Amino acid sequence: MNEIDLGLVNWSRAQFALTAMYHWIFVPLTLGLSFLCAFFESIYVKTGKQEWRDLTRFWMTLFGINFAIGVATGIILEFEFGTNWSNYSWMVGDIFGAPLAIEGIVAFFLEATFFAVMFFGWDRVSKGFHLFSTWMVAIGSNLSALWILVANGWMQFPTGMAFNPESVRFEMQNFWEVLFSPVAIAKFTHTTSSSFLVGAMFVIAISSYYLLKRRHVEMAKKSILVAAVFGLFSFAYVGLTGDESAYSNAYTQPMKLAAYEGLYDGERKAGIVAFGILNPEKKAGDDKDAFLFDLKIPYLLSFLANRSIDSFVPGVNDIVYGNKDEGIVGVDEKMALGKLALADLTAYKDAQKGGDTAAADSALAKFKVNQDYLGYGYLNKPEDAVPPVQTTFYAFHIMVFLAVFFGFICVAYLVYGVKDTIEEKRWLLPLGVLSFFLAMIASQSGWVVAEVGRQPWAIQDMLPVGVATSNIGTGNVITTFWMFAGLFTLLLLAEIKIMLRQIKKGPEGE
Amino acid sequence: MISQRYSYDVRQKKDVGEERVMDWIPGRVFRFYRDGFRSMTLGKTLWKIILVKLFIMFAVLKVFFFPDFLSTQFDTDKQRADHVMEQITLPAPNQN
Numbered sequence: 001m002n003e004i005d006l007g008l009v010n011w012s013r014a015q016f017a018l019t020a021m022y023h024w025i026f027v028p029l030t031l032g033l034s035f036l037c038a039f040f041e042s043i044y045v046k047t048g049k050q051e052w053r054d055l056t057r058f059w060m061t062l063f064g065i066n067f068a069i070g071v072a073t074g075i076i077l078e079f080e081f082g083t084n085w086s087n088y089s090w091m092v093g094d095i096f097g098a099p100l101a102i103e104g105i106v107a108f109f110l111e112a113t114f115f116a117v118m119f120f121g122w123d124r125v126s127k128g129f130h131l132f133s134t135w136m137v138a139i140g141s142n143l144s145a146l147w148i149l150v151a152n153g154w155m156q157f158p159t160g161m162a163f164n165p166e167s168v169r170f171e172m173q174n175f176w177e178v179l180f181s182p183v184a185i186a187k188f189t190h191t192t193s194s195s196f197l198v199g200a201m202f203v204i205a206i207s208s209y210y211l212l213k214r215r216h217v218e219m220a221k222k223s224i225l226v227a228a229v230f231g232l233f234s235f236a237y238v239g240l241t242g243d244e245s246a247y248s249n250a251y252t253q254p255m256k257l258a259a260y261e262g263l264y265d266g267e268r269k270a271g272i273v274a275f276g277i278l279n280p281e282k283k284a285g286d287d288k289d290a291f292l293f294d295l296k297i298p299y300l301l302s303f304l305a306n307r308s309i310d311s312f313v314p315g316v317n318d319i320v321y322g323n324k325d326e327g328i329v330g331v332d333e334k335m336a337l338g339k340l341a342l343a344d345l346t347a348y349k350d351a352q353k354g355g356d357t358a359a360a361d362s363a364l365a366k367f368k369v370n371q372d373y374l375g376y377g378y379l380n381k382p383e384d385a386v387p388p389v390q391t392t393f394y395a396f397h398i399m400v401f402l403a404v405f406f407g408f409i410c411v412a413y414l415v416y417g418v419k420d421t422i423e424e425k426r427w428l429l430p431l432g433v434l435s436f437f438l439a440m441i442a443s444q445s446g447w448v449v450a451e452v453g454r455q456p457w458a459i460q461d462m463l464p465v466g467v468a469t470s471n472i473g474t475g476n477v478i479t480t481f482w483m484f485a486g487l488f489t490l491l492l493l494a495e496i497k498i499m500l501r502q503i504k505k506g507p508e509g510e
Numbered sequence: 511m512i513s514q515r516y517s518y519d520v521r522q523k524k525d526v527g528e529e530r531v532m533d534w535i536p537g538r539v540f541r542f543y544r545d546g547f548r549s550m551t552l553g554k555t556l557w558k559i560i561l562v563k564l565f566i567m568f569a570v571l572k573v574f575f576f577p578d579f580l581s582t583q584f585d586t587d588k589q590r591a592d593h594v595m596e597q598i599t600l601p602a603p604n605q606n
Contacts, residue, residue, distance in 0.1 A: 061552065064552075064553070064556065065552070065556065068553075068556035068557070068559060068560055069556070069559060071560060072560075072563065072564060072567065075567060076567065076571070079567075079571065079572055079576035080576070082576065082577075082578035082579060082580075082581070083575075083576045083577060083578065083579055086578075086579035086580045086594075087594050087597050087598060089580075090580055090590060090591070090594045091594065091598075116542075116543060116546060119546065119553070120542060120543070120545070120546025120547075120549075121542075121546075124542065124545075124546075165595075166591075167587075167591055168591045168594045168595045168598070169591075342599065345595075345598075345599060346599045349595050349596075349599055463598075467597070467598050470579045471597060472579060476575070479575070480571070480575050480576070483571070483575070487566065491559075491563065494559055498552070498555065498556075502552065
């Protein structure tokens with residue numbers, strides 16, 4: 001009976017977070033900018049004007065740079081699954097196989113055909129077919145993201161499956177339930193819509209830079225108009241999908257919701273924290289105030305979580321210690337059931353090894369009674385079920401605050417763009433330049449909320465991260481952590497350098 | 511005689527037709543990609559980066575640092591399943 005090395009777990013987590021966050025630098029820009037390129041080219045095809053063609057080709061070049069540098073960086077995550085997270089990888093293989101295979105096939109055919117037409121096809125295929133290819137790249141890239149997000153959504157809300165102790169795998173029972181789970185849909189729509197916003201901010205940022213430098217003024221103004229409209233629609237869409245995401249969290253991951261609102265003691269008519277500073281000393285179960293300072297909008301959290309302002313929203317303490325009045329079973333009770341499930345699973349294993357079929361069947365029958373609580377059996381104390389509240393809370397509020405800022409940017413750019421006075425607004429243009437970097441921070445923050453907020457679970461309620469790892473040396477993970485940090489930093493520097501060079505050249509550099 | 515000449519002509523005609531078809535689809539696709547790659551400017555740099563990156567990822571990192579743990583340690587799925595079962599029935603440390 002070896003103890004699992006906690007250092008290994010945390011280094012494996014850190015490595016996964018590092019590689020996922022680097023990968024996510026490239027992906028949202030690909031998802032968002034691909035649609036903007038499609039819009040730009042549609043205008044070109046509709047108007048036939050050369051300036052729109054030059055503009056399209058310029059943004060397409062920047063899209064290509066980002067795509068080329070970012071391509072395959074996500075594969076490293078799959079390497080890590082096999083090496084660092086082999087228990088997890090084995091257990092979810094049956095669930096993840098189908099979505100990831102579809103993703104691979106879609107990506108291959110997309111990239112081999114339409115992507116090539118998009119870049120090699122100018123003047124060599126018809127305008128209509130070229131435009132069709134550009135749209136297919138945009139749609140295909142986003143559909144490709146669907147399958148990854150379905151897999152992620154399943155980890156956050158495991159559905160359409162059954163655990164098979166014989167194969168030690170979660171086996172898919174209903175593909176459509178996995179695909180259309182409310183978490184998967186909310187995750188896909190919120191992730192893609194936020195990426196559209198990132199794409200819009202990218203175009204606004206570079207166009208603002210040109211306006212500040214008084215270069216490529218007409219191209220910049222045209223780009224801004226399209227990006228501001230697209231950004232404004234994306235802003236509305238991201239708000240709706242964010243609301244849907246929080247609504248599904250209230251039912252599927254109430255602990256995450258409590259963490260990103262800093263809500264320790266649940267309440268009816270709960271308000272949402274518009275701004276707050278958490279008390280760093282606060283822990284689950286103590287009597288300290290959760291906030292040093294907070295400004296709340298009354299009733300809104302109850303409404304967003306349950307669509308009713310009178311409804312009860314459970315806090316961290318309600319979920320950890322239970323709340324009989326509200327019918328909430330505490331983690332301590334779930335742990336007791338989980339430990340029964342774990343003991344029955346161990347008895348099943350031992351009986352199987354000893355060839356005692358009757359005992360194995362009996363243990364299996366008992367295991368099935370409590371198997372939904374299996375994950376809780378691995379926790380040592382109820383407080384282990386609490387994610388890092390500070391990180392989740394601040395990441396969530398940074399994301400929301402910045403999203404509102406992007407709404408302001410889009411409205412301002414659209415109004416001044418329509419009035420054709422945007423280049424005179426010298427106070428606004430630096431904010432526009434800054435907006436892309438803020439968009440990247442918001443996008444990363446979103447993933448911090450999603451992933452840190454669901455700790456300690458690799459698979460919600462079923463498998464904590466500590467049990468999901470491989471039994472390998474911590475030194476290996478530390479070594480590869482720094483190798484990845486170096487490799488990705490080099491790639492990022494290459495992207496920035498090539499991108500900046502191309503931006504300095506402008507559309508004439510085509 | 512007539513019959514032989516007739517069949518010969520038909521075969522010849524068919525071969526020419528196939529060549530045209532080959533030229534029409536695969537040939538054009540080949541030339542499309544070939545000319546596209548040849549005309550690249552910035553793309554050449556990007557392809558170099560992609561190839562170096564893929565080499566590092568698959569020929570170095572995957573081979574030397576990221577072996578598939580279960581595939582390299584065990585020969586059969588039964589052994590892998592047994593190993594994972596052993597692992598998940600171990601007591602775990604604090605999760606946070």
